[in-house]
Amino acid sequence: MKSLVEQKVLALNGDEAVAYAAKQADVDVVAAYPITPQTIIVERFSEYVANGEVETAFICTESEHSALTACLAASLTGARTFTASASAGLALMHEMLFVTSGCRAPVVMAIANRALSAPINIHGDQSDTMAQRDSGWIQIYAENAQEVYDSVIQAFRIAEHPDVLLPVMVCLDGFQLSHSVENVNVFPDEIVKKFVEVRRFPKVLTHEGKLALLKLDPENPMTMGPLAFPNYYFEFKRQQEEAMKNALEVIRQVHDEYARISGRNYGDGLLDYYYLEDAEIAAVCLGSTAGTVKTVVDELRAEGVKAGLLRIRTLRPLPFEGIQKALENVKAIAVMDRSMSFGGYGGAVFHEVRHALYDYDKHPFTVNYIYGLGGRDTSPMQIREIYRDLQEILEKNRVETPIRYVGLRE
């Protein structure tokens, strides 16, 4: 694909790519509290503020709970808002995540994925965002620093779309992406400004029977996040689910529109397909490890092995039908989870993928690989082992160990 506009190639780490995208996206309010490995995002952004490169109100709060609360409040007044966090910081936001999605506030937040304590660990895994996947936020997982930049820009359009109005998390693997310098193509400022547009507001009926824009405005007073008892609460929640469904289409549209300008695409924006057309064995994973898996798939293909990869870019909303269709003809599937669901049968992604395959007549072998917890590196050799396991499953025609751990001392 060719790009429609000239782009500059910078060497940025994932955090810097986030900050650069947020700078260009014309954000009105940033409220944040620092935490590794997200710190660089907020540091860079505060430099932009100090240098007068942005007109953003920057609020240093006393905690992540307050940071998200400030973003929520600002967002409800109509401001475009952004924040970033990780690990314990995201966990501390837990309560406000639900309030933000419930208020339909289109806050965009970057998460530099990091393990949760205890024991204390600053390194990457996806436990923090996996634990929040039922909080009503859209979740997009990036594979590299370029996709981080692209996804943050797209996130504002998705979140603020009148059919969606949901907050978006853009997730980047801690250290592997947050602290890894890579080539990043960036747009001129005006292209991004034009792409993200000025925030639009749907019109709603106020309690006075007037039509007003959906934002807090003294001229047209309205209540956000009011009390809803058993007689109405349920309907609010059902509407959030409808918005998630709409988001599937909006994410795809925004991705395609962006791809036409940038010349870069990530599958269909929901799922990224790698050699799946005729694959007999395939891995399913999220985030930066997909790049390592692609390298191994290239090698296996060169050796004549029909290997493939499905990368789930958007985990919430889950592209359920897309997953079914993508894995239609695959005979053995390795689902990779970079977090644990303690006491569950395998990890979260395993649950989702296996669930998607249940309605099918063909039930492919599915095995779960838990990997990379607390920043443990996953090597190309280990990925090769996974594909070798899948070949062995096909040869034996049975799965002996459905849940496995990559590179673990046992």
Place this chain on the structure above:
Amino acid sequence: MLKEVRIHGRGGQGAVTAAQLLAHAAHMEGKHVQAFPFFGAERRGAPVKAFARISDIPILLHSQVYSPDYVLVLDPQLHKIIDVTEGLRKDGVIVLNTTKKPNELGLAGWHVATVDATGIALELNLRVAGQPVVNTSILGAFAGATNVVSLESVLKAIKENWRGSAGEKNAHAAELAYKRLTKGW
């Protein structure tokens, strides 16, 4: 062609910065790059590692470097306590900061290049918090020992990272290391 680099140092010696500068230098030459640290507990003096990849085509890999083409060692004692040759490709190159000659290090069978980066830092009074700065010298030596990046790009990357006299001094150190490098092959 993908080239992989592993940098060994001690906490505070600037191994991570060296990897980033190397990536920036190669990026200036139009290459695809990647540079990333492996942070342990961040304490001064503990052995640390950083990695860089340089390629003509986009880099998909996001694992650590397991079979480096090049190993850079910032600390003169480090090769005695860790195996700096681990996974190194047979035709690979090791660049060490030491006053010794390449054949005096017990690394027979490898392409070894040495430079007294500590000496250069002391000579130029290039110090941070009292410690001699050796990472920028090692990059100059790396440019001299291999053709992966040019000295010009290394100097440019250094000067962009530190504006003013700090950049000039570090660039001078890199230039001296480039000239004083001893190749063992």
